[in-house]
Amino acid sequence: MIWFTAISDILLYVAFAFAAGAIALKFVPESQKPVLRDSRGLLVGSVAGIAVFSAAPVIELALFLENGEGFFKTFADTLLNYRVGNGWVITVLFSVLLGVTLYYNGSKQMAAGYAGLLILAVGFYSHVSTVNLWGGFVSHSIHFLALALWGGILLHVAWFAKETPNWSRFLDWFTPFAFACVGILLASGVVIMLFFVDLADYANSWALPYGQWLLLKHLSILPLLAAAMANGLLNKRRLYERAWLRAESLLLLLTLALTAFMSKEAPPHNVNETFRSEGAAPLLEGLKGPQYYPIDAGFAVSVNGLLLLVVSMVCLGLMILGFKRNLSGWFSVLLGVGFISSAYAGLMMNTIF
Template sequence: MDVFVIISQLLLYLCFSILAGSFLLMLVPNSHRPDLKIPKYLLLISTILVPIFAFVPVLDITLFIAPRLGLLEALKIVITTYTVGNAWIFTIIASILLVLVIALMRANEKRIYTLIALFLTLGLILTIAWSSHAGAMVPSTGIIGHFIHLTAISIWVGIVFIVGWYAVNHHNWLRFLSWFSKVAIGCLAATALSGILLTNVLVDGYVDSWMVSYGHGLLIKHLFLIPLIFYAMLNGLVVKYLISKNEIFNPIPWIRLEGFILFTIFAITAIFTQQSPPQGGHITNDAISPLFRLFHSGIIDSANSLSLVININIVFFFFLFLLLVGLIILSIYRKASIMITFLLSCLLVVSIYVMLMISVVIR
């Protein structure tokens, strides 16, 4: 069941991104973005799938308690008394309203319908934040932090995804970059600040949390921010320069590359947010992450803590890091396939990850 929950959360985040990105781009004047062809069925399907994917965690809890109470009674209790069930009811209501708005959307009144649809999309994101781990642990701070975090990343991913796959040309690209660069910076800042807020809520010590799967997920997710920021700068600065020198230069593959990195971060978030946060410092030997075990064996418990030290092995991985950075720059200069550049980016993250793991000392 855990696999289905992970997949459902990943697809749920993707649906939010499609909706948020589409509605925001519809509000942008045609002169400040490339021409887009966003099919209405994409918006309808994404909206219909939101309550379906949001129901999977509800079903997961229901199946857990069903052997004692029976399936229907367990489902009734989860929906009426559990936060995740209460939130799902509001998800259903907001999704139905959003389907109606999209279906009734007319070209001559498109702006007002789009504003309503964007408001309902934010409402859907709020229902997910309400039912999150952070929302359950510290309702006020957790819900606000999760809402800002998911909204910011959905807007960023959504714009990149829609422009990357549904733009029919790259007209007005410089005007598009002039405002999107500011939006991306704002989303990055909002994601970082809300991420710090959520980290303080969910974990007692960031480095110590690397011992368990939840903390490991946070670490890997944060490492992928390094190539993400690099490609965001590439799209905002280098691509802008190349277009100013050569109007026929096609920038769409590079925004797709940024989208691949963002989607990877979404996938990591979906995988590791299903793990229990190490709140309260209660870490047992059985709870240690299998990935952490690859580098550190032996008995580990709550009395242990982690610290970072520099050793000779780190020097090797640091030079490997520099080599991979050089290869990424070379692949961009040689206009290599974006998949090659993406794989090099993944290797870059792996090199930094291994460098950190071998520098960790258990005390």
């Protein structure tokens, strides 16, 4: 079920971003944004996707609880008696209201209101809010809103722009807006992480499946930021670089995919206790052999590990150089994956547990 719920989460993130980006762009004057393809059908479909893909955790729980009474009865009981089921009912309700508003070309203010309520519902019924109700609710809602706005607008301009006569004016407001969203994402992401992982246990958590996905996610942020910097700050000629914008969106999708898989693992509130119940991360054992309790991570520098970290920095540098030398934006995606892979391997080779 991990693959089913993780892939559903990835599709949910994309659907949310598409809807939020389209609604946000309705508030931008035509003179300050590209000419976008008319995508009302796709927009309504993305809202329907929010309702459909957010059902995955409910289905997972119903299958777990099903004890011979029939799946549909168990599913109904889950909707009524469990927090995750209540959250899905609320999500479907607001999705219907938002979908109807968009289909009948309702006011942009009303659409934004329903989209905002959907994001608040995501925050309130999130995993982190079960750990700390109000702190988790606020931090997750802010995190998800910044992601949806930045990622959604990026998705539209990268994949659905027909003409870009106003590109310079678009960059005037979107570049600072995007970097503000990134700053909010990083700050709120740290807050959310600290609800699950004590800062002193960050390296220790790498022994666990959750910690491995968390490390990969954090590493994936660096090439994403490099692509965002190239598109926003290094574009001195202020040209529409479609391939590089699409590359940035794909690197963002990679980060979201790693986040989705991470969220399906047991968080290490206590690393050693989680290790005893969950065991070591399979990828870590494949690289370093069996791991044993108790976990006490430390760093031991190795030549191979250092070389891999150097390779990772070269990949990151080549991303920036590739933009300046007008190389294909798609090459930057490969370099981004190369950075993540080599940095991860280098850190593992320089870490003992």
